[in-house]
Amino acid sequence: MATIRDVAKRAGVSVATVSRVLNETGYVHADTKAAVKKAIEELNYKPNYVARSLYQKSSRLIGLILPDITNPFFPELARAVEDVAHQYGYTVVLCNSDGDLEKEKHYLDVLTQNHADGLIVTTNRQNNLNYINLNIPVVALDRPLHESIPEVCADHYGGGKMATEYLIRRGCNFIAHVRGPGQLSPADERCRGFVNAAEKAGVPFYIVESQFDITISEQKVSELLDTYPRIDGIFAGNDLIAVAAVKVALKRGISIPEELQVIGFDGIPLSACFYPSITTIVQPIYEMGQCATKLLIQLITNQGVTAKKHCLPVKLVERETTKRMG
Amino acid sequence: MATIRDVAKRAGVSVATVSRVLNETGYVHADTKAAVKKAIEELNYKPNYVARSLYQKSSRLIGLILPDITNPFFPELARAVEDVAHQYGYTVVLCNSDGDLEKEKHYLDVLTQNHADGLIVTTNRQNNLNYINLNIPVVALDRPLHESIPEVCADHYGGGKMATEYLIRRGCNFIAHVRGPGQLSPADERCRGFVNAAEKAGVPFYIVESQFDITISEQKVSELLDTYPRIDGIFAGNDLIAVAAVKVALKRGISIPEELQVIGFDGIPLSACFYPSITTIVQPIYEMGQCATKLLIQLITNQGVTAKKHCLPVKLVERETTKRMG
Numbered sequence: 001m002a003t004i005r006d007v008a009k010r011a012g013v014s015v016a017t018v019s020r021v022l023n024e025t026g027y028v029h030a031d032t033k034a035a036v037k038k039a040i041e042e043l044n045y046k047p048n049y050v051a052r053s054l055y056q057k058s059s060r061l062i063g064l065i066l067p068d069i070t071n072p073f074f075p076e077l078a079r080a081v082e083d084v085a086h087q088y089g090y091t092v093v094l095c096n097s098d099g100d101l102e103k104e105k106h107y108l109d110v111l112t113q114n115h116a117d118g119l120i121v122t123t124n125r126q127n128n129l130n131y132i133n134l135n136i137p138v139v140a141l142d143r144p145l146h147e148s149i150p151e152v153c154a155d156h157y158g159g160g161k162m163a164t165e166y167l168i169r170r171g172c173n174f175i176a177h178v179r180g181p182g183q184l185s186p187a188d189e190r191c192r193g194f195v196n197a198a199e200k201a202g203v204p205f206y207i208v209e210s211q212f213d214i215t216i217s218e219q220k221v222s223e224l225l226d227t228y229p230r231i232d233g234i235f236a237g238n239d240l241i242a243v244a245a246v247k248v249a250l251k252r253g254i255s256i257p258e259e260l261q262v263i264g265f266d267g268i269p270l271s272a273c274f275y276p277s278i279t280t281i282v283q284p285i286y287e288m289g290q291c292a293t294k295l296l297i298q299l300i301t302n303q304g305v306t307a308k309k310h311c312l313p314v315k316l317v318e319r320e321t322t323k324r325m326g
Numbered sequence: 327m328a329t330i331r332d333v334a335k336r337a338g339v340s341v342a343t344v345s346r347v348l349n350e351t352g353y354v355h356a357d358t359k360a361a362v363k364k365a366i367e368e369l370n371y372k373p374n375y376v377a378r379s380l381y382q383k384s385s386r387l388i389g390l391i392l393p394d395i396t397n398p399f400f401p402e403l404a405r406a407v408e409d410v411a412h413q414y415g416y417t418v419v420l421c422n423s424d425g426d427l428e429k430e431k432h433y434l435d436v437l438t439q440n441h442a443d444g445l446i447v448t449t450n451r452q453n454n455l456n457y458i459n460l461n462i463p464v465v466a467l468d469r470p471l472h473e474s475i476p477e478v479c480a481d482h483y484g485g486g487k488m489a490t491e492y493l494i495r496r497g498c499n500f501i502a503h504v505r506g507p508g509q510l511s512p513a514d515e516r517c518r519g520f521v522n523a524a525e526k527a528g529v530p531f532y533i534v535e536s537q538f539d540i541t542i543s544e545q546k547v548s549e550l551l552d553t554y555p556r557i558d559g560i561f562a563g564n565d566l567i568a569v570a571a572v573k574v575a576l577k578r579g580i581s582i583p584e585e586l587q588v589i590g591f592d593g594i595p596l597s598a599c600f601y602p603s604i605t606t607i608v609q610p611i612y613e614m615g616q617c618a619t620k621l622l623i624q625l626i627t628n629q630g631v632t633a634k635k636h637c638l639p640v641k642l643v644e645r646e647t648t649k650r651m652g
Contacts, residue, residue: 046439059440061419070405072595075396082395082422086429091436093387094420096408103412110417113372114385214599240599247601269398270596273540273566275573 002043011039062296063111065095065104066122066141071212072240072268073285074122077141080289081120088297090117099124112136118296121145124184137299141292143185144309150299152292152310156186156265159281159314160193163235163263166279166316168201170323172233172261176206176224178217178245180237187237190265194235206231210241217244225252232260239264239271242278246321262321276320284312328369337365388622389437391421391430392448392467397538398566398594399611400448403467406615407446414623416443425450438462444622447471450510463625467618469511470635476625478618478636482512482591485607485640486519489561489589492605492642494527496649498559498587502532502550504543504571506563513563516591520561532557536567543570551578558586565590565597568604572647588647602646610638 004022008015013032020026021036028036039045062085066074082092093116095107104123108130111119118137127146131138140151167175177194180187191207198205206228210220217236221244225231236242242264249260256262256276264271267282291310298305318324330348334341339358346352347362354362365371388411392400408418419442421433430449434456437445444463449471457464458472466477493501503520506513517533524531532554536546543562547570551557562568568590575586582588582602590597593608617636624631644650 046435060436061440064420068405069395069408070401070595072398072401075398075401078420079394079396079422082420086432091433091440092420094390094404094408094418096405106412107417109372110386114387114417243599247599250601269396270599273569273573273596274600275576 002045004045006043007036007039007045010043011035058117059115060090061093061111061114061116062090062293063093063095063107063116063119065097065107065119067099067124068096069094072270073238073266076268076285077122077289080286081293084290084293084297090297097123101125101128101130104128105130108134117300120292120296126185137296139292139296139299141288150295150305150308150310152288152295152312153186154283154288154312154314156189156314157193159265159283160190160235161197162193162314162316163190163265163281164194164197165201166322167233167235167261167263168197168203170233170261170325172203174204174206174228174230175233175235176208176228176231177235178208178210178220178224178237178241180210180212180241182209190235190237210237212238212240214240214244214247217241218248221245221248225249225254234260234262236262236264239266239268239278239280242280242321243270243274246274246276246278256321257323261323263316267317272319279319279322280317281314282317283314288312328371330371332369333362333365333371336369337361384443385441386416387419387437387440387442388416388619389419389421389433389442389445391423391433391445393425393450394422395420398596399564399592402594402611403448403615406612407619410616410619410623416623423449427451427454427456430454431456434460444626446618446622452511463622465618465622465625467614473634476621476631476634476636478614478621478638479512480609480614480638480640482515482640483519483522485591485609486516486561487523488519488640488642489516489591489607490520490523491527492648493559493561493587493589494523494529496559496587496651498529500530500532500554500556501559501561502534502554502557503561504534504536504546504550504563504567506536506538506567508535516563536563538564538566540566540570540573543567544574547571547574551575551580560586560588562588562590565592565594565604565606568606568647569596569600572600572602572604582647583649587649589642590647593643598645605645605648606643607640608643609640614638 008018020028064081085092097104120139120141122142138149140149144151179191208224210217234245242262245262254260264278264280271278271280334344346354390407411418423430446465446467448468466475470477505517534550536543560571571588580586590604590606597604597606
């Protein structure tokens, strides 16, 4: 394998000059730069990243901390982060935290010790001290981290409102929101949107708290329909809850969408391939991952970053669990 | 942050001695070792991994190359790899190759330049030269790579046989196998198991090739049922194909499992949460990831590794798309 010395020799310059070209530091004459670049190409020279990382405190590694890659929301997000990172010559270290602060702390240690250049973090814990005083750039994804940390998320409040107004426009007279866990910002925002739209329309409503989990939500929806059999519209806190609602209804012989309309949130692949396919508020998951990664790379390379908070719009995708308008 | 010099000073020894303790090389008296360890603890000293990686050519990074994390088979596999890696103090770099040789090559360059300690690879390309002459350990996961490279996979042939025998025992008289892409070893093995079981039982059968994709498979299943409406059992090449088969049947008013029985392969979460839930051959996905990672760490740490090929057993999980035995 060619070394930096081979490159210097071939280009007829010093090792320090090659280093200046590689690191884009200091002045190098255009002709000299061209000669060095030609020598690098001819020798197929690849800089030793570990040595460079020691010197520059940069490894071209980006840490991606998320709760659990097996949660169907995250693979697409991770994929987008990796695609953009790859495009800009960065590599992604995947860290499943399970929302456990100790595990997050451990990964932060590993990442900083390996001179990671930046972090993209999805965590349930706001104002988490682990992240606030790091000396590398951090971008919060999907959930806010701290007011000092830039953030990319979707419009959960607007989506909740949109879903609820849609159910009401399609004739629902008594609607329920089976919401995600309390204290989780996206779940709170969606719920706020629901309440706002229902109150504004003067439609009676009921809220039950569940988890983003099919089995637990089947239980919650069963109890809900036992208590309030008149419910004719459910805004599910996410697509997994929507799947649970549809399954419970079908098992009871309640026809969907004729007797009960259901709308989800997220737009994970399951919502489209379920039968009946589920009407849902689609988050731009891939675009969110892209946006966060581009933002992080701008921060790493000291480009001016303007907006602190990037709130991406959601859209309603009509499928088979709600009524079509004549 | 404490440096190795601070540790040496506090313990009253030389930097070289601290280094010997850290790297577990050379002789250090037990008392001295204890003093160094005490100093490390008191100063909360953390070795500079990047510097150590340059010296030891070890970064405690493991590369995980897989086709696409958004394919629902892979998140659980990635999760298992990361869980075991984390347990042994390694960190996982995630690489989506899209089965593209150029992309795989690029990631191999990045990983070797960062002194990754080993690789776990899921690739469709057997005998891929990229991997054969690497000077770090490699383990093939899910799909064979080369006879010289240790491999962890599931018993696809046995599973294919098991699924087919099950359909026949449950009264199917004309069975079809909607298989995965040709030249993909797991798809070939499952198909071989199907043919073997069908021929042995003397049951007429038909094979159609599809992709591991719901939309494409819906088309293939539609064509199949148009041509052979008498088919009463489908062994789907994986769970996505099974979902497609069930959707097509239900849309045509064919009752499942009464008129058509369907069995899948893989055991991805979708198979359990679909309605009706799908009978399938479950691969031990998490265990496969665990096994591959433990094997890789044994190779990295030069522990004796015996078996070259680890073929994990599959099991049949009965759900709602096949008939219950009286």
